[in-house]
Amino acid sequence: MPLHTPFHERTAALCTSYQWKDWAGHAAVCRYAHSHEPEYYAFRQSAGLIDVSPLYKYEVRGPDAARLLARMMVRDIAKLRIGRVTYCCWCDDHGKVIDDGTVTRLDEDWYRVTAAEPTLHWLQRLGRGMQVRIEDASASLAALALQGPNARAVLAACSDADLDGLRFFRVTTAKLDGVDVWITRTGYTGDLGYEIWTQSENALRMWDALVAAGTAFGLRPCGLDALDMTRIEAGFVLAGVDYFSAPRVVLESRKSTPNEIGLGWTIDLERDPFIGQDALRREKKYGSAWQLVGLEVDWATLEALYDSYGLPTYLPAEACRSALPVYRGRRQVGQATSHTWSPLLKKQLSLATVRLEDAALGNELQIEHTVEFERRTTKAMIVPMPFFNPTRKRKP
């Protein structure tokens, strides 16, 4: 049986749909009511509140904390200043991605790492012999993501945080209904948003305060279905879906370098040695095999396809994680791994991994589409990512 998160008492009472799924061994709400769409719209048009406690969380403290994380991450954590957060990934010796997450520098010698997979062993292995204390805070820290255009107004109404001073990817401490919290301006929706972290025993009080303050701003508790749509619009990859953690796969071809999953921008290559550095240097010299691209399905061909069956165009309202082959002419050039209809952009979007030589912006590819049990294809263009990138996300 999956575990309960610290917010379970509240989320379970609200989840009238009984639709849950397992997230890192915890019961996580897919959608609270029959349809997930109001939750999607809350994220994009008012404010959505989602329990992200199942994230793996690690506290890394001590004089060597920075050195440990700089060695582990492809990003140079030694440069991360106090009060800042960074998004990055970490690799194995062959430069293949193990996982991605955030690193927050809470104090001089105090970092917090989030991960999608259990990572304690990796931190301990790399930290051997260093002056560093590593603590698995996954259970002791509760976290909520508050995302959407009204997120700031909601937080302002229930906390004493200096939100105008809290810029994109920064952290601050604050009191929220008397509870001590950390607020990071981060999230997985690609919108204005915050993640709020506290000790688990404060969880319910924090939830209640946010919900009470949020009602006037259209706040809605949201589940993973809505989150999945927003993260695809934001062009964020998901481990286990858009790429696979290197130690967990058998075939070499299933592993990816940061460059191949769109995270090349997080690599600080020329610095003290870090795990995977040599391999990434080689990749830089000889080139990657794959590239993550954003695909937009061409509506006219999709409509014509359905029309040829005498059917109205149908697209599921949920995001979908079934990988579909992507072709260029008759040749398969990759796979599309996450798909969603974007109600906001009015487009069918996919995240796809395609061969580097076929990955140029504007290229016309074909993506498999099944109609009436028949596998057909529709035209899809490679378009810039993120698909959705509102200015309010970064605006001071």
Next chain:
Amino acid sequence: MAKANRYDAILIGGGHNALTCAAYLAKAGKKVVVLERRHLVGGATITEEIHPGFHFSACSYVVSLLRPWIVRDLNLPKHGYEVIPLEETFTPFPDGRYLLRDADPERTRRAIAQFSQRDAEIYPMFGQAMSELGRQVKPIIDQPPPDPSSFDPRELFKLLGLGKTITQKGDDWTAAHVKMLTMSAVDFLSEWFESEHLIAPMSVSGIIGTFLGIRSPGTAYVLLHHYMGEIDGAFRAWGLPRGGTGAVAEAIASSARSFGAEIRTEAAVEHVILDGDRATGVVLENGDQLHADTVISGCDPHRTFFGFVGEQNLDSEFTTQIKRFKMRGSSGKVNLALDALPEFTCKPGVGRHLYGDITIAPDIDTLERAYDDAKYGEFSKKPFMDIVIPSLNDPSVAPPGKHTMSMFVQYAPYKLKNGPQDWENLREAFGDAVIDHLAEYAPNIKDIILHRHVLTPWDLEQTYGLTEGNIFHGELSLEQLAFLRPAPGWARYRTPIRNLWMCASGTHPGGGIMGSPGAMCAFAVLGEERR
């Protein structure tokens, strides 16, 4: 002549259709100007801050028929077009019960089963049949109407094609189409359902914007419009534009500007300049003259021909046709700024029932009596009301914790017993009748009103330029649709005045925030066939 005032096309009026037309023309490289009388564009597709901090979709308040291909062609999402679907329809009844229909088929089935188990099971089949009918007629609204009087074989083929779409699925579907086109909403629905609790709220879709009752023949057709709504490509519900319907007009305007169109506000057109039977430009009320090869009216047919052109410049045959074109405004709007949410006696508290459509349609007789009042020149004492609370889905339109309520009210006949001007005296009495009727179901409403804004058909005419307050620029009744809209022989956006065109709801396929008339007028002007 100053080059600055020389255009390829001038659009009179800045309603959503004129803006759409302008965007398509500008996209095709034309030098275009839109001339709007008021300080903001949108016409009846506007958001106005009627009370400080409260932003209302003052007139039109939902969107669904805006053609998806227009959204794509004009890249409206990039220009701020965002729509939140409305999934719930809530109908409180005087006997203390209520009906709540939503996107959850099982829950809806249980809700209807309180009144009739049989209806509950048939309801989804009805929806499916209507969606199929809607799909079959969809090509009609996405193309200019065929012209049955033409000898051009292409027109004949189009007409045959139309017939084919309606008959291709077999006799049952043909019969359904014919019934749809001829029956009253109540009769049509009664063929499917037995419970008045379901028929009454469903039938009102058939009368919106027309001067007909739910038992009047021909109203069944308008039901179909509710199943032709398309959001996200799927045939379904209605939606609330974020920021009010004005945001839709703003998005289209922004798209038009991005293609190079010029949009002038507070630029009221006085009349169209004619050179013989040819339009060559317009004169503004401030005396400025603008010239163009093409002049396009985004106003209704009455205003276009009797206002801007002048009856004396048109054949009597044509003017008679236009005079016969029924405007007959039948509805009003009451917009409320609320301090809190209404509490319905039958379903207290805040819940899903407040998020969607709230329909005050208690039973068939009450609705028909509401029409009786109107027939004899009075507003309905117990009107049909279609209510939405946009601030619940889109908190940006009201201060935190406060709400906006939009009430579409029918009937409010333009022609009162003592003439339309009498609305000046009866406006508040009408507002009181509306609030009193709502208070029967939600008694706290009177205590939570911060501001009340009543729009009568007279106001719709005086402020928004809708002749006789008709929200569709002419009723959407069968004899006024397709090749008959607005007059036989003049349904292709052209007018008897050369170089003068029409692009708004008074032309095919008609009213609602649809954009089709505007877009198809642009194609006609450009000499393009689409799709």
